[in-house]
Amino acid sequence: MRFAVLGPVRAWRGDTELELGPPKQRGLLALLLIQSGHPVAVQEIVDALWGQNPPDSAVNVVQRHIGALRRLFEPGLPARGTSRWLVRRSGGYHLDVDPDSLDLLQFRAMRQEAGRLAESGKSAEATELLIQALALRRGPAAMGIPPEVRAHPGFTAVDREHLFAVKEAADYALDAGPGLSARVLVTLRQAAAQHSLDEVLQAKLVVLLAATGHQAEALEAYRTVRTRLADELGLDPGPELRAAQQQVLRQTVAVGPAPSAAEGAGFAGAGEQAGEPDDAAVRSQQDITITALTARPAQLPVDFAAFAGRSCELTSLHALLPPTGETPSAVLISAIGGMAGVGKTTLAVHWAHQVADRFPDGQLYINLRGFHPTGPMVSPAEAIRSFLDAFGVAAHRIPTCLDAQAALYRTLLADRRVLVVLDNAQDSEHVRPLLPASPGCLVIVTSRNQLHGLVAGEGAHSVTLDLLSEADALEFLSRRLGADRVARESRAAGEIVALCGRLPLALAIVSARAAVNPAFSLSSIAAELREGQGSLDAFAGEAPLADMRSVFSWSYSALTPEAARLFRLLGMHPGPDSSITAVASLAGRQPNQVRPLLTELVRAHLVSETEPGRFGCHELLRAYGAELGQAQGTAGELNEARCRMLDHYLHSAQAADRALAPTRERIELRPPAAHVTVERFADHRSAVEWWDKERPVLLAAVDQEARHGSGEHGWQLAATLESYLDRSGRWQEQLAAQTAATTMAQRLGDVRGQAHAHRALGFVSGRLERWDDARVHLWRSLELFGEIGDPAGQARAHRYLAFLANRRKRHEKALDHYLHAQTLYRSTGLRCGEASVSNEVGWTYILMGKYDNALDECGRALAIHQEIGDCNGEAAAWDSLGYAHHHLHDHEKALTCYAHALERYREIRDRYLEADTLVHIGDTHHAGGHHSRAALAWRQALEILLEIGHPDATHVRGKLESLDAPR
Incomplete structure (x- = not known):
């Protein structure tokens, strides 16, 4: 046995x-x-699992969980046998x-030995x-367990051990040389961002930054x-x-001995990155901050027409806002908390729609998935990236580190009135980077946790949702079933409210059942609820979830057998939503066979149609479906369904990649x-649209495979x-996916997977300017590809490289590496690779100013x-040729080359690169003094960029305006 915590x-x-079973x-x-x-x-154990109000059956439930864990660890253990582990x-x-079987014990042993060495x-x-030792940590201790359990002080103590180790590493690094200091600095920055008021930690960051050459x-x-x-605690x-500041000012800190020649070969260490950014980088940042983006995002989900109750909460929320016409003097933050299914998101979205007209610069929304039982949480970096996308910021203009992304996000919201809804946050730290800094904005945060940090630190207004009152719950039923029907059977309606525990999610499912069966009396529905209540032994005593799961069970039992099977299988889907073809593959059916089954599930409120042809499931319902699947399906059946689902995504992803670049080498x-x-994809555009829609699902599938699967599909999906x-600039997502792929391939012993x-991982590390990591990974990949004979x-x-x-x-x-690549491609006969290298060598010569070469x-x-029929490569080569001729002042030849590139890009329907080439054409006309022709090309480019919502439109508009300005 091996364990990780x-x-x-x-x-x-x-x-x-x-699979470790239910949350408790x-x-x-x-x-x-x-x-x-x-x-x-x-x-x-009882206190940790239930807090101050354990059920009478708590000890029995603990014993059942212990028995289940014993059987999980030792499948052949007799009912009354002695367990080896538990x-x-x-x-x-x-x-x-054993000390080697648990990552926590390994961490402690390594930390102790490090202290002895120091x-x-x-x-x-x-x-x-x-x-x-620090690399063993994959997040906060026991991440993902129920919040009430993680409140146990033991988990906080384990997290403190990690923090102490980071501080120790910072101390040791000062005498360890630049290479090791740079590696420690990465972890130290992350810890400092999470513990922003830990003065000792912040002091060590200041010292190590200065010691490695980052004085500014x-x-x-x-x-x-x-x-x-000063702002949050009123302290100096x-x-x-x-003392740390004085050390920096006096320049009395430096790292220890320099690395050996072997350590410094190939790529420079962190010390070579010291100093101020180059002029181009500064200009790029200035361009972003002064750009007046015209995008006005409107991301709020649809408001629910039958919203009921919550009048007190809405009155409290409305009181936050100043009178109409007045701008808030500070950022307004409302933190809506409460248990799962209590209606936090419904209230947040409903109120957001009511006040949206007071925020004319747009509405942002994101589900942070802070409590998703199977899929990954949306990180602050991913959330900020999605918001920057919504404002139309080009991928290549988005900074690589979280702090810089957050600064750009706050800059875009400065002097704007924007409403931001941050749904399902894990804790206060999860949302802090997403808060605007300027007055005039409203932020609505929902979470199952009480966000005391936001209340204390940011002055957030806290609204904790309780169960609906009996009157509001009856109004809830009346809005969905009709006031007359509820009034005719008021006693039965009251019993339904009680049996559902006045929980909105449970009431919604019962309402759906009653609404689609108008002939059913409410008395019969109440009787069914009474009979089903408490029948799920696995959840006995865990109120109020017991009532809700009884409703889930009852609603599930009303399904047809095929719909019930589909619901169980959907529990394996990583989320957040899926297409009909993905669902069909999961079920092993044709798309036209699963559509009526999905319609049945939607009517029962077990599944929702998030947009035409795409279906999502509430996280608790998905977890419940997964539990049913484990209980009622065989391991073979579940494994076959999972493989079908992953095959769908893997082969579809490769088909989309092939549509974008037919001759690109790819894994078999x-x-x-x-x-x-x-x-199947008819053209470039349909492939890009598929990638954009399925990206969250594909990343979640990689994460799910890393945690629960064999890993073969996972690393292949990451490679695809x-x-x-990379093209869309999602480098943080790339880093996470390829890190998981490396782990999976190593776990499988798959050398090919490790090489890819x-x-x-090396390439994206270079994108993020982690030069040492880039060098290590890329040279390791060269070794592995050599082992398997893959030139x-x-x-x-x-x-x-x-x-x-x-x-x-x-x-x-660079030219030396290209020479090696060219030789290898020629040995394999891959003409497309050989041609791509030649174009990249040509671009290198352009960077060197050697335009004839x-x-x-x-x-x-x-x-x-042209010989192999690669339109993508041909268009890129024509564009490079045009660029070289332009710099040689041969404008006629440049325009001829650009015309060929334009023709090819239009053939493959790459609208952005078509516009990019039109901008180049306009630049060449302008350089030749043909201003009217330049204006024509730039206007055509501008039309395309505006059509696709690309922020480069501002740059092109500036070119056109410069033509009209007096010269």
């Missing part, structure tokens, strides 16, 4: 990861793991875990060991924490912070399983996602692309 709670028997069972296991080696008293001892339960003067070894950033970090201490910096896949529907994520994952894989790795070398203005080194290489690329 530094992040999501996980367990493996051999190489098989175990996972919480119980987490509690035993953090106290490994010590018995945990039954009363302590034993009863001293009035409690003891989990007997005391012996071996700072480099201590730092390296502590970096490895160190002083800015000091100013930021000083301001935050303490002695540690003041096994044929899809029987009864899998694969999407690589080009799309390391290559992609094409090695060639692309060399191209990636060349691209990153060009990013750092190491053009000669560029013409030779790009001309060679063009000839090959």
Whole structure:
């Protein structure tokens, strides 16, 4: 057995990861793991699982969970047999875990050994060991267990251990050399962002930043924490912070010995990145901050017409706003909290629609998925990226780090009146980076947790939703079933309200049942609820969830057998929604066969149609469906369904990638399983639309495979996602997906998968300017591709190394890598790769100012692309040729080349690159003094950019305005 608790709670028997059961069972296991080696008293378990109000059956439920865990760990264990792992001892339960079997114990042992090494003067070894220990952590301890369980002080203590280790690593790193210091700095920055008021931690960040050459950033970090201490706590910096600032000002800090020649070869360490950004970067940031974007997002979900109750809460919320016509003097924040299913999102969306007209610059909405039982939480970086997308910020103009993205987001909202709805937040820290800084905006946050941090730190107005009052619950039924029907059977309606626990989600499901069966009396529905109440033994005593799950069970039992089977299978889908073809593949049916089944599920409110042809499911309903699937389906049936679903996404993703770039080399896949529907794409546009819609699902599928699957589909899906994520600038998502892919491929012992994952991980690390990581991963991928005899894989790795070398203005080194890539492609006969390398070599010559050399290489690329019929490559080569001729002042030839590129881009319907080439054409006409022709080309480009909502429209409009200005 192996266990993990530094992040999501996980367990493996051999190489098989175990499904740990319902939330409280996972919480119980987490509690035993953090106290490994010590018995945990039954009363302590009960207090942790239920708090102050445990049910009478609490001890019996704990015993059932213990029995289920024992059977999970040891499938052949007799009913009264003695467990090897989980034993009863001293009035409690003891989990007997070897030090090498639990990540927490490994972390503690490595931290202790690092301390011993540091005391012996071996700072480099201590730092390296502590970096490895910190890398074991995948998030807060026992992430994902019920909040009431995670409130146990033991989990907070484990998180503090990680924080102490980060501080120790910062101390050791000062004597460990620049390479190790740069690696520690990454973790230190992350910890400092999460613990913004920890003065000791912030002081260590200031010192290490200065020691590694980032003096300006160190002083800015000091100013930021000083301001935050004053604004939030009314305090001045303490002695540690003041001392750190003085060290920076006096320049008395520096890292220890320099790295060896071997450490510095190939790519520069963090020290080489010191200093101020170049002029181009500064200008780019200035362009973004002064751009007057015209996008007005309107992302609010549809308001529910039959909204009922909550009059007191709405009155309280409306009182937040100043009189109509007045602008709020500060950012208004409303934190709506309450249990799952109580109607937080419904209230937030309803109120948002009521006040939306007071925020004319737009409405932003995102589901942060803070309590999703199976899928990944939406990180602040992902949320900010989606908001920047909504405002039309181009991918290449979005900064790579979270702090810079947050600053750009706040800048865009400055002097604007925007309504922001942040749904399903995990905690206060989850939403802090998403808060505007300027007055005039309203932020509505919903969460199952009480957001005390927002109330104390940001002055948020807290609204905690309770169950509906009896009167509001009856109004709820009346709005959905008709006032006359409820009045005729008022006693039965009252009983339904009571049996549903006055919980809105439960009432909605019952209402759906009654609405689609108008002949049913409310008395008969109440009787069915009475008979079904408490029949789910697994949830006995866990009020109020017991009542809701009884409603789920009853609603499920009313389904036809085929719809019930589909509902169970949908529990395996990673979410947030799915297409009909994906559902069909999951079910092993044709799309026309599953549509009526989905209609049945929608009518029963077990599934919702989020948009025409796409279907989603409330997270609790999905979890319930998964539990039913585990209970009623065989392992073989569930595994076949999961494989069909993953085959659908994997083969459809590859088909979309092939539609975008037909000649690109890609991984070979096994044929899809029987009864899998694969999407087909008629053109470039349909493929891009599919990618944009399915991206959240594909990323969730990769994450789900990493945590629960074998991993084969997961790494292949990540490899297929690589080009799309890179082209769209979603580098943080790329980093997460390829990190998971590396882990999965290593777990499988799949060398090919490891090679692809390391290559992609190296390239995105370079995109994010993590040069050391980029070097390590890309060179590792070269070794692995060499082991399996894949020269094409090695060639692309060399191209990636060349691209990153060009990013750092190491053009000669780039040409050396391209030479290796060209040789490898020629050995395989891959003409498309050979041609792409020639075009990239030509572009390198353009960067070097060697335009004649560029013409030779790009001309060679063009000839090959034309020979093999690669329109994408041909268009790119023509554009490069035009760019080179333009810089040689041969405007006529430049225009001829651009005309060919324009023709090809129109053939493949790439609207953005068509506009980009039109801008180049206009630039060349303008350089030749033909201003009217330049204006014509720029206007055509502007029309396209406005049509697709691209922010480059502002830049092109500026070109046109410059023509009209007096010269």
